[in-house]
Amino acid sequence: MGMTMTQKILAAHAGLDRVEAGQLIEANLDLVLGNDITSPVAIREFEKMGANKVFHRSKVALVPDHFTPNKDIKAAEQCKCVREFAKKMEVENYFEVGEMGIEHCLLPEKGLVVPGDLVIGADSHTCTYGALGAFSTGVGSTDMAAGMATGKCWFKVPSAIKFVLKGKPQGWVSGKDIILHIIGMIGVDGALYKSMEFVGDGIQHISMDGRFTMANMAIEAGAKNGIFIVDEKTIEYVLNHSSKSWTVYEPDADAEYDEVYEIDLSKIRPTVAFPHLPDNTRTIDEVGDVEIDQVVIGSCTNGRMEDLRVAAKILKGRKVKKGVRVIVFPGTQKIYLDALKEGIIEQLIEAGAVVSTPTCGPCLGGHMGILAKGERAVATTNRNFVGRMGHTESEVYLASPAVAAASAVTGKITDPDTLLKAD
Amino acid sequence: MKAKGRVFRYNNNVDTDVIIPARYLNTSDPKELAAHCMEDIDPDFVKNVKPGDIIVADRNFGCGSSREHAPIAIKASGVSCVIASTFARIFYRNAINIGLPILECEQAVKGIEAGDEVEVDFDTGIIRNLTKGTTFKARPFPEFMKKIMAADGLVNYIRTKNAGDGSPS
Ligand code: SF4
Numbered sequence: 001m002g003m004t005m006t007q008k009i010l011a012a013h014a015g016l017d018r019v020e021a022g023q024l025i026e027a028n029l030d031l032v033l034g035n036d037i038t039s040p041v042a043i044r045e046f047e048k049m050g051a052n053k054v055f056h057r058s059k060v061a062l063v064p065d066h067f068t069p070n071k072d073i074k075a076a077e078q079c080k081c082v083r084e085f086a087k088k089m090e091v092e093n094y095f096e097v098g099e100m101g102i103e104h105c106l107l108p109e110k111g112l113v114v115p116g117d118l119v120i121g122a123d124s125h126t127c128t129y130g131a132l133g134a135f136s137t138g139v140g141s142t143d144m145a146a147g148m149a150t151g152k153c154w155f156k157v158p159s160a161i162k163f164v165l166k167g168k169p170q171g172w173v174s175g176k177d178i179i180l181h182i183i184g185m186i187g188v189d190g191a192l193y194k195s196m197e198f199v200g201d202g203i204q205h206i207s208m209d210g211r212f213t214m215a216n217m218a219i220e221a222g223a224k225n226g227i228f229i230v231d232e233k234t235i236e237y238v239l240n241h242s243s244k245s246w247t248v249y250e251p252d253a254d255a256e257y258d259e260v261y262e263i264d265l266s267k268i269r270p271t272v273a274f275p276h277l278p279d280n281t282r283t284i285d286e287v288g289d290v291e292i293d294q295v296v297i298g299s300c301t302n303g304r305m306e307d308l309r310v311a312a313k314i315l316k317g318r319k320v321k322k323g324v325r326v327i328v329f330p331g332t333q334k335i336y337l338d339a340l341k342e343g344i345i346e347q348l349i350e351a352g353a354v355v356s357t358p359t360c361g362p363c364l365g366g367h368m369g370i371l372a373k374g375e376r377a378v379a380t381t382n383r384n385f386v387g388r389m390g391h392t393e394s395e396v397y398l399a400s401p402a403v404a405a406a407s408a409v410t411g412k413i414t415d416p417d418t419l420l421k422a423d
Numbered sequence: 424m425k426a427k428g429r430v431f432r433y434n435n436n437v438d439t440d441v442i443i444p445a446r447y448l449n450t451s452d453p454k455e456l457a458a459h460c461m462e463d464i465d466p467d468f469v470k471n472v473k474p475g476d477i478i479v480a481d482r483n484f485g486c487g488s489s490r491e492h493a494p495i496a497i498k499a500s501g502v503s504c505v506i507a508s509t510f511a512r513i514f515y516r517n518a519i520n521i522g523l524p525i526l527e528c529e530q531a532v533k534g535i536e537a538g539d540e541v542e543v544d545f546d547t548g549i550i551r552n553l554t555k556g557t558t559f560k561a562r563p564f565p566e567f568m569k570k571i572m573a574a575d576g577l578v579n580y581i582r583t584k585n586a587g588d589g590s591p592s
Contacts, residue, residue, distance in 0.1 A: 024567070041451045041491055045578045067449060074449035124489035124513055140491035140517030142577050149581070154567075188436055189483040193512050222483060224512055277436060364445040364488075385440040385487060387463045 002252025004160040005227050006195040009135040009249050013118040021159035021256075029059065031112060032147040033121030035103055035360075036064035040081045041141035042122055046148055054089045055151030061093040061112055061121075062086050063103040066360040071367040101332025101358045104128040104216060104300035109332055111242025115230045116249055120144065120153050125300050125382065127218045131211035132238065133230035133248060138219060158224045160195035161186075162257040165202030167266035172416045174310070175210025176302055176380065176400035179217045180271040182263070184281030192222035194258060197251060199229050202265045208237045209306035216301045217382050220278040272378075272413060273398035276386045284403060284415040294377040295326045295408040296389070297401050298356075299363040302380035303331030305338060307401040312344040314405035314416055320352030321411035327369040329356040353408070365389045371396075378407045424545040424572065426503035426524065427553075428475035431461075431468060432537035437480050438487035439514065443496040451492060453499035460496040474501035477543070479535045481507065485514025494518040504543050506550065506561075508532045519568055522576035526550065528561035545572070 003011065003018060011019040013027035034042050039062055054060045062082050067075035086094035093112060100106065104125050107113050115133035119126060124138035139153065147153050163182065183190070196218045198211075206214070211228050218226025228234070230248045238246060269283035297303075297311050308330060320326045328348050330336040336358060339345050345355050362369030363381040371377055371390030376397065379389065384396035397413060406416040441464040443456055450456065461468035478484075478497065484507035485493060494517045497505065505518065508529040518525045524545055531550045535541060539554040548563035564572065574580040 037448050038489065038491065041495075044451070048578045049581045072449060078449065078451075122489055122491075124487065126489075138489040138513050140489055140494075140513060140520055142491060142520035143516060146520075146577055146581055188486060189509065189511070192483065192509060219513075222486060222511060366445060383440070383487060385438045387444055388440055392463050 001256055002254040004195060004197055004255045005133070005229070005249050005251045006135050006160060006197065006225060007157060009116060009118055010155060010157055019157045021157055023157045024154060025157060026152050026154050027118055029120060029147050029151050029153055030117040031059050031061060031119040032144060033061045033063070033103060033107065033119065033123065033126060034144050035066055035123055036068060036075070036079050036082055037066045038122035038141045038144060040078045042144040042148065043081060043085045045142050045145035049145060049149055051149035054091060054148045057090050058092045059151070060091045060148055061107060062091055063095050063100060063106060065100060065102050065358070066364065067366050068100070068359055069097050069357065099333060101335070102300045102303060102360055105303055105331030105335065108132060108212065109241060109334060111244060114238050114242050114244045114246035115234060116247030120147050124219045125216050127223065127225045128212050128216040128300060130215035130218065130225050130227035131208060133228060133234055135225055135227065137225045158193055158195045159258050160197045161191055162197050162199060162260045164200040164260065164262045165198060165265055166200050166262060167202050167264045168205045169265045169268060172270055172400065172402040173268050174400045174402065175206055175213035177268055177271045178265060179214040180273050180278070180281050180398065181268050183217065183221045183279045184271065184273070186221055188220060188277050188279045189222040191218065194223055196221065196223045196226040198226065199251065203228060204231060204233070205265065207306055208233055209304040212304065213301050217278070220382055270400060270403050270415060272403060273384055275384050275395040275397065278382065278384060278398060287413045290397065290413040291376065291411060292324060292378050292407055292413065293375040294369065294371060295324060295404050296362050296369060296377055296379040296381060297404050298329030298331065299360070299381040300331065301382040302401050303329060303335065305335055307380065308335065308339045308344050310401045311405040312347045314402060314419070315351035315353065315408065316347040318351055318409050320408045324408055324411050326353035326408045327356060327362055328353050329361060329368070330358055332358050362389060378404045378413055380404050425543065426475065426477065427542040428477045428503055429473065430535055430537055430539045430541050431465070431472070431476060431478050432535065433464065433478065433480040435481040436483045436486055437464065439485055439490050439493040440487055442485065442493040443490065448490065448492060453495050456492050456496035457499035460500045469500065472500050472502065475503045476501060477541050478502055478505045479507070479532055480505070481532060482509045484510050486511035489513045491517045491521060494521050494523045498523040506531055519571055520577040522572055524572060526561040528559055531559035531561065534559060
């Protein structure tokens with residue numbers, strides 16, 4: 001019997017000809033990632049392990065992005081711990097404020113992940129790099145520590161669910177709507193422990209930015225990883241960003257899947273996840289009247305160029321509804337600068353949005369846009385758990401940048417089409 | 424290895440944001456984390472939890488972020504074991520790696536209520552509800568996990584292995 005894409009990557013990194021679902025393996029790592037929240041814990045564990053050097057100076061990436069620019073003294077101490085460790089270990093991929101970005105936007109942009117790689121990161125959204133045809137998965141700080149020390153990690157080989165994407169998304173429908181639709185369909189534990197493998201000719205109509213968004217949210221269905229087949233768009237992206245060599249793994253024709261879903265992308269409508277779980281989805285036609293206090297556009301889910309372009313397209317020449325706060329946070333310094341050059345930042349600010357430096361900030365209720373009791377936000381982020389963006393009695397509605405931008409203008413959750421037609 | 428204690432009972436999808444809210448993640452001190460454990464879902468948890476107590480929950484316990492702070496907070500609050508129908512996978516890894524015993528057993532979860540007195544034997548996977556007089560069997564840990572648990576986590580496990588050759592390979 002054949003193997004899935006994920007199984008092939010795992011087998012190759014474990015030095016095995018084949019692996020099967022459920023098998024426990026030890027595999028070699030191409031990259032180990034940590035941020036300012038998870039790394040300090042990992043560094044402490046690393047030291048406790050008695051390790052005195054990282055397994056490879058260019059295969060560790062440390063990105064202080066959650067509470068940066070340092071939000072308070074404790075955050076500053078955590079970042080200092082990471083900075084000093086990076087210096088002592090001569091870690092090549094440490095990114096200081098000024099050159100940084102949200103980790104999952106930054107690493108692909110810097111060319112640190114390529115197809116066929118095996119990546120672990122002490123951050124649950126490490127699964128983002130599956131968009132590039134890599135196996136990447138979130139782990140905890142102890143795994144990160146062991147990974148940094150030994151360059152290895154234990155894995156239970158996952159089984160997979162196959163998603164065959166067909167057709168072409170219509171109108172404002174983006175990667176975010178597709179993945180929200182899928183999570184709504186299978187539930188927040190619908191892919192627990194499993195790979196979500198995305199194949200089919202519908203993929204050609206999804207941009208790389210859209211694929212990053214989709215792979216990013218695989219964890220919101222409980223998946224171990226989300227992974228896309230590699231096509232011309234992937235190759236073009238990698239050629240433009242990386243000088244690393246890569247391997248393309250295709251799923252075997254006779255690979256075994258727990259389930260296979262066929263999804264017609266042309267039928268998907270803009271989709272919103274209501275509080276307090278990402279699978280609590282409704283199409284834009286079913287949302288009803290939901291008034292909002294804040295709009296957040298950014299994060300590792302939707303803080304890329306395409307996302308900012310879409311938001312600016314809708315907000316350009318319009319005004320944010322009085323009383324609504326709109327916070328835009330680009331994913332990386334490069335995206336920020338590119339958006340500035342394209343005039344996007346100007347358009348957003350003229351519309352009445354604030355544009356923040358790259359940071360995780362509001363996404364996890366850290367800083368830069370916390371919600372008060374009873375307040376509601378539309379966010380392009382990935383989680384709407386209780387208290388995720390602030391007070392436990394606040395609410396987060398997850399949506400695409402297009403829906404978020406349209407909602408900013410009207411002050412309630414709005415179909416971009418309706419807004420544009422009203423003009 | 425055995426655990427015995429009173430049960431705190433929760434439903435599906437207890438996420439890491441309610442186990443330990445992000446606003447407390449500017450520290451990784453286990454004691455400080457424990458002081459806010461479960462705060463957003465059960466404000467009385469910290470007041471009432473005693474060493475040895477057991478958390479029992481339905482499906483997908485620990486979903487959400489990869490923060491190891493979540494199992495650390497639970498372990499530091501004195502909880503001896505978490506039993507759930509299923510665990511989110513990163514939480515599962517993290518719990519094993521920091522030496523917080525966890526067991527998946529749907530039948531046990533169905534047969535245990537808040538406040539029940541429960542005893543767990545990790546070697547056999549036997550779970551006894553002492554209040555109701557019922558017994559359940561979970562799958563015991565595979566050997567390598569038992570070793571990690573016995574070493575009180577992956578760090579000590581690696582350190583013991585390292586002791587042999589001096590440096591990590
Ligand atoms: S942007 Fe949000 S989801 Fe992404 S890494 Fe930062 S906190 Fe996590």
